[in-house]
Amino acid sequence: MSAKVFGVGGEVDVVRSAAGSVAVPLDEALSDAADAATACGGGLVITVDELQLADRAELANLAAVLQQHVADHWPLVVAGAGLPSLRERDRTVTYLERGEWHELGLLEPADTREALVAPAADAGRPMDEAAADVLTRASGGYPYAVQVLGHHAWRASHGQERIGVVHACAALSAAQRDLSAGLYASRWNDASPKEREYLAALAHLPEGAGGGDVARELGQPTSGVSYLRDRLIKKGTLFPERGALRFLVPGMARWIREQADA
Structure with missing residues (x-):
């Protein structure tokens, strides 16, 4: 070493x-x-x-x-x-x-902004409010996405006194490439053909769709595809939230739609 x-x-x-x-x-x-x-x-x-x-x-x-x-x-x-x-x-x-269980979930917008702005300020290159808004929305509160976006915004602003919107926008495409090659692709490759059909159906539905909506999109009774829903939740690809099914990693639905259109 x-x-x-x-x-x-x-x-x-x-x-x-x-x-x-x-x-x-x-x-x-x-x-x-x-x-x-x-x-x-x-x-x-x-x-x-x-x-x-x-x-x-x-x-x-x-x-x-x-x-x-x-x-x-x-x-x-x-x-x-x-x-x-x-x-x-x-x-x-x-x-x-019997231990203490704490469900962390996704970061709230205020916490996401703090995770982006505070390290940049401490390192001597403050982030503009507009840039923080762009990155906060893009991250979806997913901690790893926050890290990746902040990293690329820092790199894009090399040699500058502040991190501005132009640097945040440059970070979006760079971070998307990282997430696509890593988190999105790994979860997709880990899914069976039937699980991929389920994910694709959910990705093409409006936000807030639930298991019943996915079943109808697939032309199946809810009971006929509930095992796919359960498996994808256990794998950490999806998570239920107040009756809706959501992708754990923000942006994956868009990535799946892009793969289908490619």
């Missing part, structure tokens, strides 16, 4: 012998870590991302270890993040159900 900034850097070679490695049971590993943290007068924080992809048996093992050692008062906090479908899918892991 190496790193270099302005011509100054360093390099480290790390060699790990697979033959000499031994898998340590989770119970033992957490016990040792908790003991070490206690001895130092500190604590331990474990963060796990993409929990919806975790194997149910692995989650059950983690829950069992945590429950077993409650009486030991480990200085331990476990924080996990995953798609909304996680809670329904892993309802049988009852001990984890």
Whole structure:
């Protein structure tokens, strides 16, 4: 591994012998870590991302270890993040159900604007209000889209004192290319042919359409395609909101329509 900034850097070679490695049971590993943290007068924080992809048996093992050692008062906090479908899918892991669940959802417009404007100001290149309006609307409140749009607006304004509308507009097309090659395409490629038909039908309906509307668009009874709806929600491609079905990633409906017209 190496790193270099302005011509100054360093390099480290790390060699790990697979033959000499031994898998340590989770119970033992957490016990040792908790003991070490206690001895130092500190604590331990474990963060796990993409929990919806975790194997149910692995989650059950983690829950069992945590429950077993409650009486030991480990200085331990476990924080996990995953798609909304996680809670329904892993309802049988009852001990984890006792934790504090916080549904974050999409960012509100005010929070989205703050996420765009504050870092730019802190870095010495403030963002105009009109530029922030453009990027806020385009992001749809989706955190990753906010990051991508802010990144490209910063790059487009290189050498300027402020980030203006012209830079925000340039960021829209650049961010669209990134999202198309990444989030949109990956979700589309992960869908089965039937799931793609369902997504395409939803993409061509007005915003606010629900599962029944999609079924009618496909010429099927709602019960005949409800399994597709459920699968796409569990995958994190769609999410239900007050009777409507929405794409989790803003802009994907437009991308699907463009693919169909291409």
